[in-house]
Amino acid sequence: MFSKILIKLIDEAIVPAILLLVVRLVSVVLLSRHLRIPFTVSNSGFVFNSPEDYIKINSYSMVFMLIALVLGLSYTLVKSFFFHSSHITPKLTTKVFSLKMSSFIQNSFELYSQGAIWVSYLYLLLLVGGIMALFGLVYPWIFYICLGTSVLSSVLFIIDVEKEIRISNMEDNEFDYYEDTEEELILEFGDDYV
Amino acid sequence: MFKHFQKALINSLLVVLLLGILMMPISSMGLMSFRTQEEREVLSVQDTTEKTEENTFIDYEKEEETYLERILREAEESTESTTMQTE
Numbered sequence: 001m002f003s004k005i006l007i008k009l010i011d012e013a014i015v016p017a018i019l020l021l022v023v024r025l026v027s028v029v030l031l032s033r034h035l036r037i038p039f040t041v042s043n044s045g046f047v048f049n050s051p052e053d054y055i056k057i058n059s060y061s062m063v064f065m066l067i068a069l070v071l072g073l074s075y076t077l078v079k080s081f082f083f084h085s086s087h088i089t090p091k092l093t094t095k096v097f098s099l100k101m102s103s104f105i106q107n108s109f110e111l112y113s114q115g116a117i118w119v120s121y122l123y124l125l126l127l128v129g130g131i132m133a134l135f136g137l138v139y140p141w142i143f144y145i146c147l148g149t150s151v152l153s154s155v156l157f158i159i160d161v162e163k164e165i166r167i168s169n170m171e172d173n174e175f176d177y178y179e180d181t182e183e184e185l186i187l188e189f190g191d192d193y194v
Numbered sequence: 195m196f197k198h199f200q201k202a203l204i205n206s207l208l209v210v211l212l213l214g215i216l217m218m219p220i221s222s223m224g225l226m227s228f229r230t231q232e233e234r235e236v237l238s239v240q241d242t243t244e245k246t247e248e249n250t251f252i253d254y255e256k257e258e259e260t261y262l263e264r265i266l267r268e269a270e271e272s273t274e275s276t277t278m279q280t281e
Contacts, residue, residue: 001201006208013215020219028226045225054228062223117216124220132223 008109012117016072020065020121027064031057059139062129066146069125073118073153079104080111080160086167098187108164115157119150126150 028046032039037053039046048054082092083104096104126146133143 001204003205003208006205006212010208010212010215013212017215017218021222024219024222025225044227046227048226048228051228054226058223058226065219120216121219124216128220128223 005113008113009117012113013120016069016117016121019068019072023064023068024061027061028057031060031064055137055139058132058137059142062125062132062138062142063145065125066142066149069118069122070149073115073122073149076111076114076118077153077156077160079106080115080157084108084111084160084164086164094187112161119153119157122146122150122153 031037032046035056037048037057039048039053039057041047046057048057082088083096083106085105085107088096088105093105096102126143129138129143129146132138133140
């Protein structure tokens with residue numbers, strides 16, 4: 001009855017939403033304290049005494065949000081490129097299992113739903129940043145950084161999706177199995193090891 | 195037919211929920227504002243101001259009373275002077 005994709009997307013969207021919200025609020029307070037900019041908290045949120053103070057805090061707070069987004073995106077991209085269940089190397093698989101970090105290995109459904117959410121947040125930030133830069137509410141360079149990050153992350157995700165499509169279209173006889181020339185790894189799985 | 199409608203309704207509610215979650219951190223960006231020049235010039239009760247002639251309290255009733263008294267006095271003086279001239 002419920003759409004599996006929608007449930008998954010909602011599930012994946014909660015953590016980044018809370019993270020970004022916390023980063024925004026905490027960064028506004030800490031930056032105001034650090035830069036000694038006074039503000040009052042009223043019904044309309046944080047109220048600054050001058051537009052210059054507002055622009056400064058708004059811009060740097062947006063940079064912190066962008067950093068949080070880039071960290072989340074990088075984590076997802078690293079998993080997509082190196083720990084994707086469809087193309088993870090056998091050597092890395094053994095290492096991941098020996099370190100008991102098998103949760104790192106995820107399938108396309110898990111990875112692309114995470115990626116779609118993080119990229120959506122980045123595009124929304126780009127959109128809002130663009131509008132704010134247009135009206136002079138943030139420094140214009142914030143928008144250019146958002147744009148660069150969005151383009152770069154989109155290209156990297158497209159590369160991974162293309163790789164995935166290529167793998168899914170491959171025939172069985174096209175897979176190459178290489179002989180492992182490096183030293184042999186022996187896995188020990190606790191007390192069950194014989 | 196009804197089953198499909200129910201499914202579509204639930205899924206559209208899920209879409210709304212997803213969009214709401216997506217918009218939540220972005221809407222937090224609107225939690226900031228600044229005072230305009232006009233707003234900054236408005237005096238608040240908490241503001242400390244120096245007591246000058248401009249902001250001293252004016253008793254308009256008393257001012258009106260003195261003004262009327264002055265007019266009456268001037269009128270009386272003018273009538274007195276005209277009677278003296280005729281005499």
